[in-house]
Amino acid sequence: MRDWLKAFRPATFRGVPFFVEVEEAEGGRRVAVSPIAYSDLHVTEDMGGQVRPFILSAYIAGDTSDVSTRSFVSALNAPGAATLILPMLGPVLVRVPHWRLSRERARAGYVGFEIDFVPAGLPALPFAAVPGALVIASLIAAGIDMIAAATAFRMRDVAPGQAAPSALAVTSAASRMTAVADASELTEDKRPAIADAIATITRLAAEPVAQASAIASAIVATVGVIADSASPAEAVEAFAVASVPAGDDVFELVSAAAFAAGFCQTLAAGDYLSRQDARRARDRISPVVDPVLDALSAGLDVSVNEWLSDIAATAASDLSAVAANRAPLVTVQTEISLPATALAYALYGDAGRAGELARRNSVATPAAMPISFEAIAP
Incomplete structure (x- = not known):
């Protein structure tokens, strides 16, 4: 019989632990409904996904609940987005629009919270259109902490003596990263930093369990730097080759997801002179990304799958917009x-x-x- 107490993750926000009484989430699609005059029919149009809030009934309890409450309140009030780890739904990058605490005299040592979280979304850039490649770069950076937390959770039950496949997977990811960097015509000022990052990943491969979070962070961050600095025409092919899932080890999945994200970014950054060029580029997204999503669905937290899906959708949308504005x-x-x-x-x-x-x-x-x-x- 499943041990549910071990199945759920410890809840944290900005690294501050707390307990969860009730974990709620909402979702749906923004559907515009247009009635047709003098008809029993109507027209519906999908306008995209709803903002999906996370609503928690949480609490702090124990002899140090007063000190822990102050730390938790500071984390909730801090500006900017941060990683929330939920017991069942896993890690997600969020902001906190509203929270409320309550303390009762009859329940000394217990402090209850009602908290609303919303996904962090994209950074606001007012008065300017955001090119797809820049949006994707932002999404890649926003996912680093979330992927690191998901990786550490997956590796929590792996004994150090059983970590040989993971060590090999990390070394393989570093090797593929080197191949992508070599093919990407990087600017000279970026080469030393990327080489140092890859060397660090290789060193960390010796301790894949203890360093799981650091390794995953370094893989995604380094791929992001390569995609930012690369010549799109050369890098997109290298990323496509590197993103092919090579196994079901957690680090193989992390690196495949990162390379697929880099593929989408460099694809969106390309220069497409004609309508057909942009459409052909858009049509390349599914054959590269779908196998990675299939592998992720069975081997990593669903939040990583959603992260890569958002990146692929952003690239497809941007390339569709480019196609609409190019001559045939x-x-x-x-x-x-x-x-x-x-x-x-x-x-x-x-x-x-x-x-x-x-x-x-x-x-x-x-x-x-x-x-x-x-x-x-x-």
């Missing part, structure tokens, strides 16, 4: 083979775009373009 590709036919410079001038009034025509059509000799080729509509 068209097929150009000429009666004879002409130089790319002449064709670029005829199409765009700019002979400097000859290289673009040659690259798009994989032409080795721009002086003689084929009589039928693809070009962005003028």
